[in-house]
Amino acid sequence: MRVSGRWEVPAVECSQRIARIRDHRIEDHDRSQIPHRDKVYAEEIAKYPDEIKAVQFARGFSRFLMEKKIHLNEWDLLAGFAYRYTYNTTLPVDMPSDYDPRFRPEGDVETIRETKECEEYHGLKEGDADYENMEEFSRGILIWLFKHWESGHILPGYRRVIKSGFGGLIKEAKDALATADEQQRPYVEAMLICAEAAAAYIHRFEEKAARMAEASEVPEYKAQLEKIAASCGRIAEGSPETFQDAVQLIWFVQEMLYVENDPASISLGRLDQTLYPYYKADLEKGILTYEEASDIIDALWIKFSANLHAYQNVTIGGTDANGDYADNDLTYIMLQATRRLRFDQPLISLRYSDNMPDRMWAECMALLKTGTGFPAFFYDGAIIPSKLKMDISEEDTKEYAMIGCVETGTPEKEYAKTEVLRINMPMILQLLFTHGEELLSGERFRLKEDRDLGSITSFEEFYDWYKSELLHFGDLSMHCVNLLDPTVIYYYPTPFLSLTMEGCLQKGLDVTGGGTVYNNSGVSLCGESNAADGLMALKKVVFEEKRYTLEEVAQALRDNFVGHTELQNALVSAPKVGNDIDEVDLIMADLVAAFAELVDGYRNPRGGKFQLGLYTVEDHSKMGVYTAATPEGRPAKLSLANGLCPEQGLDKVGPTAVVNSILKTDLSVATNGMVLDLKFTPSFLEKDSHMDAVRSLIEAYCQNGGMEVQFNVVDRATLIDAQQHPEKHQDLVVRVSGFSAYFTTLMKATQDEIIARTEYANM
Amino acid sequence: MDRGQGKETCGVWMEPEELLTELSKDRIYYRSSGGGITFSGGEPLLQADALAQMMQLLKESGYSICVDTAGNVPFTAFEKVLPYTDLFLYDIKAFRDSVHRRGTGVGNHRIIENLPQLLARIHADNAGGRQGAAGVWVRVPVIPGYNLDLDGETDRLGELRAVASYLASLPCRESLLRVQPLPYHAYGVGKYKMLGLDCPTTALSPPEETVMSEFLQLLLREGLPADLD
Numbered sequence: 001m002r003v004s005g006r007w008e009v010p011a012v013e014c015s016q017r018i019a020r021i022r023d024h025r026i027e028d029h030d031r032s033q034i035p036h037r038d039k040v041y042a043e044e045i046a047k048y049p050d051e052i053k054a055v056q057f058a059r060g061f062s063r064f065l066m067e068k069k070i071h072l073n074e075w076d077l078l079a080g081f082a083y084r085y086t087y088n089t090t091l092p093v094d095m096p097s098d099y100d101p102r103f104r105p106e107g108d109v110e111t112i113r114e115t116k117e118c119e120e121y122h123g124l125k126e127g128d129a130d131y132e133n134m135e136e137f138s139r140g141i142l143i144w145l146f147k148h149w150e151s152g153h154i155l156p157g158y159r160r161v162i163k164s165g166f167g168g169l170i171k172e173a174k175d176a177l178a179t180a181d182e183q184q185r186p187y188v189e190a191m192l193i194c195a196e197a198a199a200a201y202i203h204r205f206e207e208k209a210a211r212m213a214e215a216s217e218v219p220e221y222k223a224q225l226e227k228i229a230a231s232c233g234r235i236a237e238g239s240p241e242t243f244q245d246a247v248q249l250i251w252f253v254q255e256m257l258y259v260e261n262d263p264a265s266i267s268l269g270r271l272d273q274t275l276y277p278y279y280k281a282d283l284e285k286g287i288l289t290y291e292e293a294s295d296i297i298d299a300l301w302i303k304f305s306a307n308l309h310a311y312q313n314v315t316i317g318g319t320d321a322n323g324d325y326a327d328n329d330l331t332y333i334m335l336q337a338t339r340r341l342r343f344d345q346p347l348i349s350l351r352y353s354d355n356m357p358d359r360m361w362a363e364c365m366a367l368l369k370t371g372t373g374f375p376a377f378f379y380d381g382a383i384i385p386s387k388l389k390m391d392i393s394e395e396d397t398k399e400y401a402m403i404g405c406v407e408t409g410t411p412e413k414e415y416a417k418t419e420v421l422r423i424n425m426p427m428i429l430q431l432l433f434t435h436g437e438e439l440l441s442g443e444r445f446r447l448k449e450d451r452d453l454g455s456i457t458s459f460e461e462f463y464d465w466y467k468s469e470l471l472h473f474g475d476l477s478m479h480c481v482n483l484l485d486p487t488v489i490y491y492y493p494t495p496f497l498s499l500t501m502e503g504c505l506q507k508g509l510d511v512t513g514g515g516t517v518y519n520n521s522g523v524s525l526c527g528e529s530n531a532a533d534g535l536m537a538l539k540k541v542v543f544e545e546k547r548y549t550l551e552e553v554a555q556a557l558r559d560n561f562v563g564h565t566e567l568q569n570a571l572v573s574a575p576k577v578g579n580d581i582d583e584v585d586l587i588m589a590d591l592v593a594a595f596a597e598l599v600d601g602y603r604n605p606r607g608g609k610f611q612l613g614l615y616t617v618e619d620h621s622k623m624g625v626y627t628a629a630t631p632e633g634r635p636a637k638l639s640l641a642n643g644l645c646p647e648q649g650l651d652k653v654g655p656t657a658v659v660n661s662i663l664k665t666d667l668s669v670a671t672n673g674m675v676l677d678l679k680f681t682p683s684f685l686e687k688d689s690h691m692d693a694v695r696s697l698i699e700a701y702c703q704n705g706g707m708e709v710q711f712n713v714v715d716r717a718t719l720i721d722a723q724q725h726p727e728k729h730q731d732l733v734v735r736v737s738g739f740s741a742y743f744t745t746l747m748k749a750t751q752d753e754i755i756a757r758t759e760y761a762n763m
Numbered sequence: 764m765d766r767g768q769g770k771e772t773c774g775v776w777m778e779p780e781e782l783l784t785e786l787s788k789d790r791i792y793y794r795s796s797g798g799g800i801t802f803s804g805g806e807p808l809l810q811a812d813a814l815a816q817m818m819q820l821l822k823e824s825g826y827s828i829c830v831d832t833a834g835n836v837p838f839t840a841f842e843k844v845l846p847y848t849d850l851f852l853y854d855i856k857a858f859r860d861s862v863h864r865r866g867t868g869v870g871n872h873r874i875i876e877n878l879p880q881l882l883a884r885i886h887a888d889n890a891g892g893r894q895g896a897a898g899v900w901v902r903v904p905v906i907p908g909y910n911l912d913l914d915g916e917t918d919r920l921g922e923l924r925a926v927a928s929y930l931a932s933l934p935c936r937e938s939l940l941r942v943q944p945l946p947y948h949a950y951g952v953g954k955y956k957m958l959g960l961d962c963p964t965t966a967l968s969p970p971e972e973t974v975m976s977e978f979l980q981l982l983l984r985e986g987l988p989a990d991l992d
Binding site for chain 1: 788789791792794795796797798990992
């Protein structure tokens with residue numbers, strides 16, 4: 001019999017001083033800082049025309065840190081404020097004088113510009129094979145056949161910084177400079193400039209805090225400000241001495257990383273492990289309590305959340321070098337902070353293992369019940385062995401943490417470029433019906449083997465053809481991504497990030513050029529279950545029942561099923577992924593395995609591997625909007641399936657059937673992460689026996705090959721109301737794919753997609 | 764953007780082997796949760812022979828099996844399934860025959876007699892060295908107007924008090940593993956609709972939390988292993 005009270009957790013409430021900070025949290029946003037940053041960069045680039053990009057950017061970084069507004073409010077516990085100075089795109093190489101980054105394409109990458117820069121870099125001209133490849137790739141990106149993103153998505157070396165302090169890194173850089181050759185010298189210089197700039201930046205806060213402390217007439221605030229001033233004084237060059245020092249230094253590193261040109265998901269790694277020694281030391285000295293540490297973490301969490309749409313990911317839990325579960329006070333403090341504050345950030349990623357204690361289960365379940373979608377569960381037992389296959393050292397695999405959504409990496413040693421490519425599987429299937437013509441845009445793509453539909457006489461023939469085209473587009477796009485790869489260090493290096501990463505100073509090489517220990521690239525699939533469902537539908541309706549021909553299906557796709565209701569119904573009635581039906585589930589398994597094999601053979605120019613991802617961020621909606629009608633009976637513009645999940649609403653047997661279906665795919669190939677999303681109503685999780693059931697579900701999933709699982713706990717009525725009356729639900733946070741977001745800020749297609757996901761109210 | 768609706772069929776004939784295959788799909792969850800297969804209904808013991816045959820087949824695969832019964836069958840039906848049952852769920856809706864009859868249309872004589880016999884039998888099986896059933900969970904649905912707040916009675920919980928006394932008087936109480944009061948809910952209304960029938964309890968509301976707590980206390984005071992999930 002289970003112990004009663006096993007799911008009980010302490011109640012959590014914000015302290016008064018935290019409530020005050022929380023309520024003022026986004027007031028410091030100032031969008032005029034954005035063009036200011038780029039203007040400074042542009043001026044420094046113009047001032048040093050003969051320097052390499054890394055040095056020019058370092059000078060821009062350095063000057064901007066001296067000029068930018070710094071934030072410290074009278075009531076703050078921690079100093080600073082971060083927001084993204086750039087969006088989802090790289091900085092243009094030739095910035096016009098009137099360039100205003102606030103008017104960059106809305107969330108979109110500047111593909112055309114990046115392609116031109118790449119062609120220029122390689123000296124490609126019209127008629128060259130690779131020129132044609134890059135042009136095709138670029139067109140594919142514009143209509144969402146592919147997605148390419150030189151995004152942040154990194155696990156910086158916070159531990160390196162807190163271990164040495166910037167003073168230590170300055171010394172390390174100067175030593176490296178003494179032995180650097182001509183090639184290495186400018187990169188080391190750039191890192192040194194950044195290190196000195198960082199120290200100077202922190203001194204600005206020391207000075208500001210001291211001034212404000214002097215002027216403050218509120219004793220409580222005065223004391224806090226004096227503490228901040230002293231802390232900043234210590235950590236400008238030195239290593240942290242207290243818990244608050246360590247947190248404050250990590251926060252400053254975060255701010256500065258966002259100043260540099262690397263937006264999106266700068267992830268904190270195993271923060272509970274990183275900060276624990278400082279917490280423990282302070283506790284033993286009697287200068288810190290659990291409650292005070294909770295306030296500091298709350299303050300840090302508030303700063304993370306004020307950095308809008310930044311997907312900052314914190315990893316907690318996991319096992320230590322001996323395999324014991326590594327929960328500590330901070331693990332619980334962090335779970336409780338998230339439960340208290342309920343923001344969309346930081347993302348909380350839980351490293352789960354079979355020996356996770358009951359107390360962790362209780363805290364995690366209590367957090368899941370808030371509906372924010374945290375924590376997502378990542379299974380040590382699946383991820384650690386899979387990373388060994390990626391040539392990560394055994395010691396390093398045990399330190400893995402989550403980046404961005406659900407990708408895994410080694411903090412401070414891995415530059416994984418996790419979002420560098422995503423491929424639209426259902427769109428490729430549609431291209432087979434139209435000799436390579438994408439139906440919504442009219443763009444044409446070269447099939448490896450263009451065929452007449454009438455010539456195909458068996459399902460096996462058609463299936464093999466699709467697989468071959470999928471691998472062809474995979475090959476084309478990975479090849480193009482490799483062409484883009486060397487342009488990054490040339491055009492968009494990141495010297496401050498490189499300073500923090502292990503190996504860059506030593507090698508005298510920016511991280512974008514392969515300076516750190518592991519230098520990989522990530523490629524993800526989108527619409528796996530749509531493709532499997534589509535192939536299954538064709539198998540049944542065209543080849544087995546012979547009710548329609550492939551040509552008739554082609555016409556129906558062109559017409560978006562208008563006037564083809566019977567055909568559409570026939571396709572929709574075929575078996576679907578997610579219902580524990582071997583026939584269709586094994587199609588998905590086979591496609592993923594085949595693509596994984598292709599990926600396994602690929603290398604990038606930095607000596608690293610490609611890693612396969614089975615997650616989609618928000619791209620399942622975006623790609624869906626651009627994808628015409630597809631053979632599973634899906635009408636044009638409807639969202640594709642989220643991650644590796646079944647098509648929304650088409651899993652009709654229950655969560656155990658969904659899990660069974662997913663487990664038929666070998667998930668160990670997903671070394672760039674995967675998403676399995678399950679949705680429960682909040683009322684379902686009110687009962688102890690139901691929480692026991694969810695726990696059993698997770699345990700069974702992981703013990704039988706599962707790697708990642710996450711939960712959406714919000715009822716349909718609330719979501720529909722939030723769509724209709726967003727002003728009433730501004731604080732509603734939901735799980736999207738590998739991240740959570742404020743529901744009312746999502747595009748309608750994504751909102752619809754989340755609503756359409758199946759809700760399990762009975763197990 | 765409608766994918767279209769289908770027809771809904773509830774209920775299907777299955778051969779034992781077919782059912783075994785279907786049930787085996789969830790085996791990894793039985794293992795991780797310590798759970799298994801529950802036969803419910805309707806009244807599964809009305810098909811005791813077929814049920815026993817199916818249970819024997821499932822036992823060969825090592826599954827844990829539970830039988831959910833209202834108890835209104837000859838004891839011989841219990842005997843047929845006892846060798847393969849790990850747990851019984853047993854409904855007690857009322858103690859007084861008249862109250863039971865008013866709510867279900869039949870008397871509860873057999874139900875009241877079978878339970879002590881079942882407990883004694885389980886106890887004997889386990890004491891005799893054979894690996895018997897783990898025991899019995901008794902479930903008491905709490906339904907306003909039917910065993911709560913009865914017309915003409917001032918004691919709201921009168922019938923439930925009688926149920927509690929009855930349970931406390933049972934022999935071999937160590938095999939009575941759990942007593943679960945279950946509040947009335949309206950989820951069945953949909954089923955009536957689907958069958959084209961009028962639901963006789965649409966006017967009912969679930970009992971208040973305070974009433975459920977009071978009943979729980981009553982049971983606990985009798986030393987019974989009661990809980991509200």
